[in-house]
Amino acid sequence: xxxxxxxxxSSRKLVLAFDVGTTFSGISYCILDPGEVPTxxxxxxxxxxxxxxxxxxxPSIIYYDQEGNVRAVGAETQQSHVIxxxxxxxxxxxxxxxxxxxxxxxxxxxxxDADLPPLPSGKAAVEVLGDFMRYLFKCAKEYISEAxxxxxxxxxxxxxNMEFILTHPNGWEGPQQQQIRNAAELGGLIPAGEEGQSRIxxxxxxxxxxxxxxxxxxxSDTFFAxxxxxxxxxxxxxxxxxxxxxxxxxxxxxxxxxxxxxYSMKLSPTSFQxxxxxxxxxxxxxxxxxxxxxxxRATLANSKYGSEETLHRIAEIFDKTTKLQFRRAxxxxxxxxxxxxxxxxxxNIRSGQLKLSGSDVAKLFEPSVDEIIAAxxxxxxxxxxxxxxxxxxxxxxxxxxxxxxxxxxxxxxxITFCRPNQHVNKAVADGAVSFHLDRLVxxxxxRFTYGTGCNVSYNEFDSEHTSRRSMAFEGFGGLELxxxxxxxxxxGTEVSEQQEFRKPFILEEFDCSRCGNIQVDIxxxxxxxxxxxWLDTEQDSxxxxxxxxxxxxxxxxxxxxHQLPGGGxxxxxxxYVVLLFGLTELRAQISWRENVx
Numbered sequence: 001x002x003x004x005x006x007x008x009x010s011s012r013k014l015v016l017a018f019d020v021g022t023t024f025s026g027i028s029y030c031i032l033d034p035g036e037v038p039t040x041x042x043x044x045x046x047x048x049x050x051x052x053x054x055x056x057x058x059p060s061i062i063y064y065d066q067e068g069n070v071r072a073v074g075a076e077t078q079q080s081h082v083i084x085x086x087x088x089x090x091x092x093x094x095x096x097x098x099x100x101x102x103x104x105x106x107x108x109x110x111x112x113d114a115d116l117p118p119l120p121s122g123k124a125a126v127e128v129l130g131d132f133m134r135y136l137f138k139c140a141k142e143y144i145s146e147a148x149x150x151x152x153x154x155x156x157x158x159x160x161n162m163e164f165i166l167t168h169p170n171g172w173e174g175p176q177q178q179q180i181r182n183a184a185e186l187g188g189l190i191p192a193g194e195e196g197q198s199r200i201x202x203x204x205x206x207x208x209x210x211x212x213x214x215x216x217x218x219x220s221d222t223f224f225a226x227x228x229x230x231x232x233x234x235x236x237x238x239x240x241x242x243x244x245x246x247x248x249x250x251x252x253x254x255x256x257x258x259x260x261x262x263y264s265m266k267l268s269p270t271s272f273q274x275x276x277x278x279x280x281x282x283x284x285x286x287x288x289x290x291x292x293x294x295x296x297r298a299t300l301a302n303s304k305y306g307s308e309e310t311l312h313r314i315a316e317i318f319d320k321t322t323k324l325q326f327r328r329a330x331x332x333x334x335x336x337x338x339x340x341x342x343x344x345x346x347x348n349i350r351s352g353q354l355k356l357s358g359s360d361v362a363k364l365f366e367p368s369v370d371e372i373i374a375a376x377x378x379x380x381x382x383x384x385x386x387x388x389x390x391x392x393x394x395x396x397x398x399x400x401x402x403x404x405x406x407x408x409x410x411x412x413x414x415i416t417f418c419r420p421n422q423h424v425n426k427a428v429a430d431g432a433v434s435f436h437l438d439r440l441v442x443x444x445x446x447r448f449t450y451g452t453g454c455n456v457s458y459n460e461f462d463s464e465h466t467s468r469r470s471m472a473f474e475g476f477g478g479l480e481l482x483x484x485x486x487x488x489x490x491x492g493t494e495v496s497e498q499q500e501f502r503k504p505f506i507l508e509e510f511d512c513s514r515c516g517n518i519q520v521d522i523x524x525x526x527x528x529x530x531x532x533x534w535l536d537t538e539q540d541s542x543x544x545x546x547x548x549x550x551x552x553x554x555x556x557x558x559x560x561x562h563q564l565p566g567g568g569x570x571x572x573x574x575x576y577v578v579l580l581f582g583l584t585e586l587r588a589q590i591s592w593r594e595n596v597x
Contacts, residue, residue, distance in 0.1 A: 002215050002270060004438060007032040014144075014158040017165040017432035018136050019208075020129065022098045022256030022286055024057040024395055025074075027140050028429035030437065031154065040215075040433045042426055043143045049075035056426040057395075058139075060255075062132060064092045064120045073135040092120050096286055099256050100125035101179055103171050105526065105543065110367065111282060115290065126179045130186030137189055163199050164189055165432040170206045170259040171280025173524075174545045177202050177585055202585055203435050205394075205428050206261030206278050209252040212431030213391045214270065214440055217420050247275060247387040249379060251372065251406075252428065253396035256284045258368070260375050262383045263441070272440050276382040277447040277492055279375040283368040285396040289319040291364045300354075303347045313337060314354065322361070327400045329362040362401070369405045376409075382492060389416035393427040443496040446489050446581055449525040450545070453535050454505060456484035464533065476508045476562070476570050483536040485525065488579050495581045502578040502591070512571050516553035520577055522546050522588045548577070550590040 007013075013032040019025055027043040042056040049058060058074030063086050065071050071091055072082045086093065099116055119125060141159075145151040166180050181200055190196030245264050252259040262276040293315045300306040305314070314337045322335050338352030348355040380387050390410055396402060403419055410417035420427075434440075458472050458479035459465045465481060472479045489501040509515050525532045527541035535542055552573060559571045575592040 004037050004215070006035050006037050007437075009034055012158060014154070014162040015165065015433055015436050016137075016140055016162060017167070017208075017429050017436070018133060019167050019205075019426075019429035019432065020098060020132060020136070021057075021060055021254055021395065021428075022096055022284060023060055024255065025060045025132070025136065026057045026426055026429040027136055027143075028056075028426065028433045029140060029144065030433050031148070031158075032437075038437050040430050040437075041147075042429065043140055045143055045146075046075055046139050047142075048079050056429070060095065060098060060132070062094045062097070062128065064094065064123070066090060066092075068120050068123050070131050070135070073132065074139075093117070094119070094128065096256070097125065097128050099282075099286075101129065101172075101176055102169075102256070102282070103173055103176055105171070105173075111287065111290070126183050127186060129179065129183035133183055133187030133189060137187060161199065163201065163436065165201050165203055165208075165436050167203050167205050167208050167428050167432050169254075169257040169280050170204045170261065170278040171257065172204075174586065201436065203432055204259065204261070204278060205252050205254065205257075206250055206259040207441060208428045208431035208435055209250045209259070209391075209393045210248075210261060210263060210272065210431065211434035211438060211440060212393065212427040213250060213420065214272070215431075215434050215438070217391065217418065245385065246389065247383055247385045249376065249383075249387050249390045251376065251390060251392045251394075251397075253372070253392060253394040253399075253402065254284045254428075255286050255395055257281065258283050258372050258375070258394075258396070260372075260379050262379045262387065262445075264385055270440060271442050273442055273494060274444040275384045275494065276379045277445050279379050281371045281375050283371040285323070285368075285399065287368060288323055288364050289315060291367070292318050292323070295360065295364065296354075300347060303344055303349070305342075305344065305347070305349065305354075310337075322356075324398065326358075326361050326365075327404070329358040331358045332356065333358055333361045365399075365401055365405070368396075369402060372402075372406065373409050384494070387415060389418065392417070392419045443494050443499075444581065446491055446493045446495060449487050449491045449532060450489045450522060450579055450581075450586070451485055451487040451503075451525070451532075452505075452520050452523055452577055454484045454486050455480040455482055457481075476564070476572075483534050485523065485532055485535050485542070487525070487532065488577060489581055490530075491525075498580075500578050500580055502576045504574055504576050506572050506574050508570055508572045510568070510570050512559060515555070515559060515571055515573055516551070518548075518550045518552055518573070518575055518590055520548045520590060522548065522577075522579070522586075545586065546588060548588050548590050550575070550592075552592070555592070 009032060015030045017028045028040055030038045030040050032038055044056050046058045059077060061077040062070060063072040063077055076082055094117055096116055100119060119128065141155055145155050148154055168176060168180060180202060181197055184190055184200050185192050190199055245266050248265045249260060249262045258281045260279040263272040264275045265272055296311050296314055314335055317337050318335050322333050326333060333356045335354040336352060337354060340351045342352040343350050392403060392406060397419055407417055455475065458481055468481050472481055486503055488503045507515060507518055522545045523542050524545050525542055527538045555573060559573055561569050561571055563569060575590055578589040578591055580587040
């Protein structure tokens with residue numbers, strides 16, 4: 001059983017975690033009191049959803065009016081009077097808007113921006129995220145103020161230095177992380193500037209889900225069982241059968257993305273090390289509905305129920321009922337969208353029900369299931385140790401068809417496959433708070449190869465150099481080649497939290513004054529080469545992550561001067577590009593030594 005340690009801080013603190021999902025969002029929190037064991041709680045009461053006890057999620061839906069003002073959010077958007085006013089005033093209903101923020105490297109042939117509801121005129125996706133965060137922040141304040149004794153005092157006294165854990169899909173990188181930070185300022189969570197940003201902590205949904213599984217399932221005495229599909233009630237096995245280290249993969253199946261993370265698990269003491277690059281696929285549950293819309297449009301094209309408005313209503317009902325209830329491909333499925341008067345037998349519509357074959361519904365799930373299995377296999381092969389158990393969490397995990405499809409694959413490999421019974425839809429929010437409290441992951445695996453572009457000294461004995469001889473130019477120290485790529489951190493490398501990766505580079509200039517600043521682009525290579533060397537090969541596989549700048553104007557006295565063979569002088573500075581990858585965000589720095597001759 002996992003035992004959380006008492007809070008070691010010297011003052012009271014409030015931690016809020018926001019899980020902003022494509023379809024549903026939630027909030028978890030913890031009030032930290034010195035010397036006491038922290039308890040993770042969820043916000044379970046939202047506006048227009050007060051009657052739903054224990055529901056920790058609201059729809060990620062926003063209504064904007066024609067001027068771009070927020071008019072309704074979350075459960076409020078489901079109220080009849082809001083829907084009526086929205087139609088009358090022509091409000092803009094936004095759903096799936098989180099996908100506008102996605103990393104473009106997650107682009108897939110089955111989906112593009114054109115398939116998303118358009119953003120309001122003049123409204124950027126980061127502003128929508130800021131508006132939604134502002135609403136979640138308001139909901140958290142109202143709930144905590146009501147749910148705790150002297151709750152308003154607690155909030156007011158802790159608001160100025162509360163910590164925020166904001167989660168995002170595994171596939172989101174530097175640009176998306178910066179958008180989240182910007183949205184936190186826009187939403188009023190923190191004041192602008194470095195001090196406010198220091199209270200924001202970003203975390204992948206995969207790692208958040210791991211922390212949830214550790215504290216709720218993995219370390220329980222009843223978890224370990226024979227390698228079969230299981231639930232939390234798996235039979236107990238003798239202690240001596242526990243392995244010192246085991247490989248575990250967390251599959252967080254959400255509305256938009258499916259995130260997979262692989263770890264080496266040690267239970268005594270509890271610690272985890274990432275053992276393969278994280279995976280992220282655009283095949284969450286919304287894509288089942290997306291494919292259903294296309295299927296219904298084709299099926300009912302010539303029916304009296306083929307209007308876009310009716311098709312949208314039928315697809316919404318499919319999303320809320322048929323999709324969730326689907327279990328067998330050999331049984332017909334039904335979408336109850338009308339009354340007994342709605343019928344068109346030639347289109348399998350009777351008594352307000354559209355009848356679908358189970359095999360057709362199964363085909364809507366097929367691309368998602370296949371993509372998840374492919375991502376799992378890729379991660380399993382990349383892992384530095386065998387995978388013995390897999391956990392399925394997230395809102396999409398509630399699908400029995402997805403669960404049973406994955407069970408077949410895992411059982412065939414002799415892998416324990418578990419879907420926790422309780423609150424899998426709050427795994428990310430609760431796990432995010434656990435991350436802040438418990439810090440169970442001691443190291444992570446580099447998802448790509450990271451480095452920077454540079455010129456390369458020509459080597460006549462290197463065949464790749466000789467093939468590029470026509471591009472060679474005369475540099476300060478002889479022939480050089482352009483478009484070189486120098487790797488600093490290679491894909492799959494397992495990195496501890498404080499570990500640095502650094503490479504030396506030299507800046508050379510004729511004019512000393514041009515050495516007053518250094519600028520370096522950090523580049524990620526996403527291709528399959530083990531040792532990428534050239535930026536002009538597989539150009540689409542290289543993307544710029546960030547630019548590091550350093551003021552070196554005060555280093556003039558320590559610059560090295562060099563004589564050219566034909567006369568003249570040039571100057572050089574040696575510096576290091578440093579990458580720190582062990583934390584949840586990639587950090588890049590430039591370092592140098594001063595007063596060295």
